[in-house]
Amino acid sequence: MWRIIFTDYKASFSPSILALEPPMTATSLTLIQPDDWHLHLRDGAVLSRTVADTAKQFGRAIIMPNLTPPVTNTAMATEYKARIDAQATGLMPLMTLYLTDHTSADDIRTAHASGIVKAVKLYPAGATTNSAAGVTAMANAYDAIATMEELGMPLLVHGEITHAEVDIFDREKGFIDSQLIPLLERFPKLNLVFEHITTKEAAEFVQSSSYKVGATLTPQHLMYNRNHLLVGGVKPHLYCLPVLKRNTHQQALRDAVVSGNPRFFLGTDSAPHAQGAKESACGCAGCYSAPAAIELYAQVFEELGILHKLEAFASLNGPAFYGLPANDNTITLVKQDWQVPASLNYAGDTIIPLAAGETLHWKLQD
Numbered sequence: 001m002w003r004i005i006f007t008d009y010k011a012s013f014s015p016s017i018l019a020l021e022p023p024m025t026a027t028s029l030t031l032i033q034p035d036d037w038h039l040h041l042r043d044g045a046v047l048s049r050t051v052a053d054t055a056k057q058f059g060r061a062i063i064m065p066n067l068t069p070p071v072t073n074t075a076m077a078t079e080y081k082a083r084i085d086a087q088a089t090g091l092m093p094l095m096t097l098y099l100t101d102h103t104s105a106d107d108i109r110t111a112h113a114s115g116i117v118k119a120v121k122l123y124p125a126g127a128t129t130n131s132a133a134g135v136t137a138m139a140n141a142y143d144a145i146a147t148m149e150e151l152g153m154p155l156l157v158h159g160e161i162t163h164a165e166v167d168i169f170d171r172e173k174g175f176i177d178s179q180l181i182p183l184l185e186r187f188p189k190l191n192l193v194f195e196h197i198t199t200k201e202a203a204e205f206v207q208s209s210s211y212k213v214g215a216t217l218t219p220q221h222l223m224y225n226r227n228h229l230l231v232g233g234v235k236p237h238l239y240c241l242p243v244l245k246r247n248t249h250q251q252a253l254r255d256a257v258v259s260g261n262p263r264f265f266l267g268t269d270s271a272p273h274a275q276g277a278k279e280s281a282c283g284c285a286g287c288y289s290a291p292a293a294i295e296l297y298a299q300v301f302e303e304l305g306i307l308h309k310l311e312a313f314a315s316l317n318g319p320a321f322y323g324l325p326a327n328d329n330t331i332t333l334v335k336q337d338w339q340v341p342a343s344l345n346y347a348g349d350t351i352i353p354l355a356a357g358e359t360l361h362w363k364l365q366d
């Protein structure tokens, strides 16, 4: 039910062109409330800020389980959900389990029966932040994955191989060939989300696959490429995993959202880290986009001339993939320049958000 209000007709076109195709500028955009299908909220005191940032725009969020210790069973997920719910923001957390070499079929059945655990997250061990307890060899997870296939429970994958000899920019492509295709051949009915895709190969794989594969796209991978990360000096606040790739890959991701293929949907991968942990000799991976997430996507969609496709991407495709109804309320964005704060203070830590200090052209209405 997207609704765009057009008010500002540009006058610089010849009348004949104007008559055929009046160029217009939208000034207000009302969407079915979106959801975030990939989110890191962390735990403890910071929850009061991270949950609120997401709740002001999103109805539901898939909550990543890479806490320390990781959320590996239903009891832990239930307790974590209670800490999120205690923030009383209205955000509905959809919990996930962290898959390990030891996750059993019974663990999956218990999680599924709980009704609160909606998916299971596969981190190849060592692939990213807090992934040391992840899966060391795919075969170790076959029993759990077979049960997920049987129950229709989605497997969310961090799609990177971790072999030391594989170049960091080639790790996603390597994962498709050596892990993902064999996994889907073995479990052809599995619902699988290829999380935060970063490459042309991943976009093409999702678009052409005959399996039940979806993919989330982050604001940073749509907005930036590795030149933004590295030219003129290292920008630690643009460092996330999978790492930003070359501009042709960024373009392929932008083309994927332009295609309107319903397998692509919103997942911010918003992941807060303290400023000192990122601006460090060994800076950690993750971009905190939650404070401006829907506005960042709106900016990209406007640049691409596809604002009318934002609602499907942000609010419809994700629920459809997960077999859930769309939200029944709406949010409204207005065309208004505003600046993303240069820094935020969260539970005593300074966090530099994605696009800090940049001017955005769409603003969420309170």
Ligand code: NCD
Pocket: 040, 066, 128, 129, 130, 158, 239, 240, 241, 242, 269, 271, 272, 285, 286, 287
């Ligand atoms: C995430 C985090 O900080 O938890 N970091 C990141 O770079 N994306 C983990 C993840 O999703 O890979």
Ligand code: ZN
Pocket: 038, 039, 040, 064, 269, 271
């Ligand atoms: Zn993530």
